[in-house]
Amino acid sequence: MGNVFSVSISTEDIAGCCCDCIAARANYLCKLDENRVTLRRGLQKLRELKNDVNRKVDVAERQQMKHLDQVQGWISRVEAMKIEVGQLIGDGAKTIEEKQLCGCCYPKHCISNYMLGKKVAKKLQDEIAGRPTVGLESTFDKVWRSLEEEHTSMIGLYGLGGVGKTTLLTQINNHFLKTSHNFDVVIWVVVSKTPNQERVQTEIWKDKSRHEKAKDIWKALSNKRFVILLDDMWEQMDLLDVGIPLPDRQNKSKLIFTTRSQDLCGEMGAHKKIEVKSLAWKDSWDLFKKYVGEDTLNSDPEISELAEMVAKECCGLPLAIITIGRAMASKVTPQDWKHAIRVLQTCASNFPGMGHRVYPLLKYSYDSLPSKIVQSCFLYCSLFPEDFSIYKETLIWTWLCEGFLDEFDDTDGAKNQGFNIISTLVHACLLEEPSDTKCVKLHDMVRDMALWIIGEMGEMKGKPLVQIRAGLTQAPKFKLTGSPTCLNLSTLLLNLNSDLHMISNGFFQFMPSLRVLSLSNTKIVELPSAISNLVSLQYLDLSDTQIKKLQIEMKNLVKLKVLNLRSTFNLSSIPRGLISSLLMLQAVGMYKCGLYGLVVEGSMDSYGNESFVEELESLKYLIDLSVSIASAPEFQRFLSYRKLPSCTLAIYLKMFKGLSSLNLSSLGNMKHLIVLAMEDFDSLREIKFDWAGKGKETVEYSNLNPKVKCFHxxxxxxxxxxxxxxNLTWLIFAPNLLYLRIGQCDEMEEVIGNGANDGGNLSPFTKLIQLELNGGLPQLKNVYWNPLPFLYLDRIEVVGCPKLKKLPLNSNRKQEWWNELEWEDEATLNTFLPSFRAI
Incomplete structure (x- = not known):
């Protein structure tokens, strides 16, 4: 097996580490006497430590306590080590005496001396100290399997700070010591962010130049099969410049590195990028119990349940689990644990070790972000609720309205900048991107770190006021029925406060700088007329509220860019001229709102939607629109407008009563349309469209052209x-579909009909991420007639589909339904099984 070195050095110091490793074999002979002395000193320290442990055991036993099996196991291993090391020291003394008498160059002595020297060196070297890989076993197996793949020469392990990357790499390193392998040398290097380069270089290389180091490395490694383990990389390293031959199939060498940056994996040319994720709950709990100790957990009947609550506050981050577990290891009263829960939920930075150990480590990733703008955008994410899925579009619009996105003058450029920043934060492991790619999430511990930066370090100090999911009747330091003076407040998020029903007229009186206001998911019925005082307001979110009408005083919001009325089902009144007076509006969200049956104040008509739509059409800067439409005539009128169809991103069609067929041809011309919802069509039997501009209304599936992509x-x-x-056979013309949800369609027999079987080389759903067949599909028998690759499929949900026996997968509602499923082969079953969950 190869040799292992553990040393913290910079990129330039790798040469020293490599060449020391190659020279180690000669040192087995030449440094036997020196190593023997070092081994004796180490044995003495081990004896002293064992004596200390024995004294603690004696004290504990006198207190009627019982030592753990781990303690007894450690003592037994120490006794065995003492015997083995004592023998080595004795053999070493004899060998040195023989060397002094006879010289060490005689062949009969050389081999035995070499083997003895190697044993002594290995005892000194041993394993790199590391924590057990609790919860990382599957990732370890994935890495080790990748090492055995011929085509995988470089592996990048990336993940959040404190998630266990170094622990994982340590276990990989130590596994080389325990198993046989075909590598000549294994080298471990810590490439820290701010290493002490001079000291390490002087100790290893003295007067050698960087160029000489590179030459020595290349000479030493070019004919070797090596494994290099680089821990904690922050910047791209030119391996050739350092002198390391590029690992490839020819030299059969490997390189594994850890980093917090997914981008760095690409920059280094990693053949495989493996994310080290936070622990699942079971593994989190096991690790937490390990550090708290069974004695503490069993010291009071209440503590076990309280300990679970504390462990959940760690959100699967091993660094936090270990830090908090150690801090709680001596807490044996329920009051201590209840206090810990309160501190962690209200001001976690005050918990022992969090503000000094956990958050500073996480902050390295924040400090490494490329600009102040990106840092500000990251900190802004912490204003959203814990464990909350934030729509990317929402995040970008709030950034834009706050003034963070100022790189470009036009909104499209600013939005693209916003998406780039989200990508930067995701790749830095500061934002998580779930399988639902419309959203991002902030790891709770990262969110706490961001709030710590804001509060403790003065970043954005005094700007945000956040009170989320708090059963809100008052905000910090003042009541919603008062008139707070907040002259510099720019963002006010009151999201998800289900007890908030009313805001007094004076509440917004002294908030002249407010730019972003969200009342989403509250029980607000109406806005106060004093909202007219918010002359700087650019973003207003009223989605998922009980609001019934908009106030005419909103005409004063002349800077408003975003008005979100999504899912405002009770909205029934908008003053005439209000929308057209908001000249700066760029985004209007009316998806699933009370637009259908809407009455525009001041109109004598019982149905005043047309004048409202005309106001939308008049908005000069409108680029982002979602609408709800409730009749076929209204749908046709909407499509006849010049501007609105071209800026519509989402359209919700509902209750087209008495309609047996619907022509969707015009939707193919709406290039920005990404979401289509159709609900409550009680008599609709067929979807029509003019195919390929040939005037045909009903699709003739036997003549399909696979190149036609009407709904791309x-x-x-x-x-x-x-x-x-x-059926929904027309979906074969939507090649970029990511999410498909079908429910309560009593007569639907298949999603893509068999009539399209003669349509050539069609392959629908190639980009599908989620498929939900969710209730009320009693006749559904088939999704597609042929197996499909489903390259990106993450989730399939099937509920209430008793006749669906086969899914088109090529690679559980009830147990009996699950058992009746027909799979193409066992490999396909194993590939797609993780995407299923029982309902």
Missing amino acids: GFHEVVINRCQMLK
């Missing part, structure tokens, strides 16, 4: 309560 922009399609529809 569709990312999401939702079909609910369309009882008479038998």
Whole structure:
């Protein structure tokens, strides 16, 4: 087996480490006497430590306590080590005496001396100290399997700070010591962010130049099969410049590195990028119990349940689990644990070790972000609730309205900048991107770190006021019925406060700088007329509220860019001229809102939607629109407008009563349309469209042209309560579909009909991420007639589909339904099984 070195050095110092490693074999002979002295000193320290442990055991036993099996196991291993090391020291003394008498160059002595020297050196070297890989076993197995792959020469392990990357790399290093392998040398190097270069270089290389080091490394490694383990990389390293031959199939060498940056994995040319993720709950709990100790957990009947609550506050981050577990190891009263829960939930930075150990380590990733703008955008994410999925579009619009995105003058450029920043934060492991790519999430511990930066370090100090999911009746330091003076407040998020029903007229009186206001998911019924005082307001989110009408005083919000009325089902009144007076509006969200049946104040008509749509059409800067439409005539009028269809991103069609067929041809011309929802079409039997501009209304599936992509922009399609529809075969013309949700369609027999079988080389759903067949599909028998690759499929949900026996997968509602599923082969079953969950 190869030799292992553990040393913290910079990129330039890798040469020293490599050449020391190659020279180690000669040192087995030449440094036997020196190593023997070092081994004796180490044995003495081990004896002293064992004596200390024995004294602690004696004290504990006198207190009627019982020592753990781990303690007894350690003592036994020390006794065995003492015997083995004593023998080595004795053999070493004899060998040195023989060398002094006879010289060490005689062949009969050389081999035995070499083997003895190697044993002594190995005892000194031993394993690199590391924690057990609790919860990382599957990732370890994945890495080790990758090492055995011929085509994988470089592996990048990336993940959040404190998630266990170094622990994992340590276990990989130590596994080389325990198993046989074909590598000549294994080298471990810590490439820290701010290493002490001079000291390490002087100790290893003295007067050698960087160029000489590179030459020596190349000479030493070019004919070797090596494994290099680089821990904690922050910047791209030119291996050739250092002198390391590029690992490839020819030299059969390997390189594994850890980093917090997914981008760095690409920059280094990693053949495989493996994310080290936070621990699942079971593994988190096991690790937490290990550091708290069974004695503490059993010291009071209440503590075990309270300890679970504390462990959950760690959110699967091993560094936090270990830090908090150690801090709680001596806490044996329920009051101590209840206090810990309160501190962790309200001001976690005050918990022992968090503000001095956990957060500073996480902050390295924040400090490494490329600009102040990106840092500000990251900190802004912490204003959203814990464990909350934030729509990317929402995040970008709030950044834009706060003034962070100022790189470009036009909104499209600013939005693209926003998406780039999100990508930067995801790749820095500061934001998480779930399988639902529309959203991002902030790891709770990262969010706490961001709030610590804001509060403790003065970044954005005094700007945000956040009170989320708090059963809000008052905000910090003042009541919602008062008139707080907040002259510099720029963002006010009151999201998800289900007890918030009313805001007094004076509440917004002294907030002249407020730019972003969110009342989403509250029970607000109406806005106070004093909202007119918010002359700087650019972003207003009223989505998922009980609001019934908009105030005419909103005309004063002349800087408003974003108005979100999504899912405002009770909205029934908008003053005439209000929308057209908000000249700066760029985004209007009316998806699933009370637009259908809407009355525009001041109109004598019982149905005033047309004048409202005309106001939308008049908005000069409108680029982002979502609408709800409730009749076929209204749908046709909407499509006839010049501007609105071209800036519509989402359209919700509902309750087209008495309609048996619907022509969707015009949707193919809406290049920015990404979401289509159709609900409550009680008599709709068929979807029509003019195919390929040839004037045909009903699709002739036997003549399909696979190159026709009428709905190339569709990312999401939702079909609910369309009882008479038998299929959705037209979806073969939506090649970029990511999310498909179908529910309560009593007559639907197949998603893609068999009539398209003669349509050539069609392959729908190639980009699909989620498929939900969710209830009320009693006749559904088939999704597609042939197996499909489903390259990106993350989730399939099937509920209420008793006749669906086969899914088109090529690589559980009830147990009996699950058992009746027909799979192409066992490999396909194993590939797609993780995507299923029982309902």
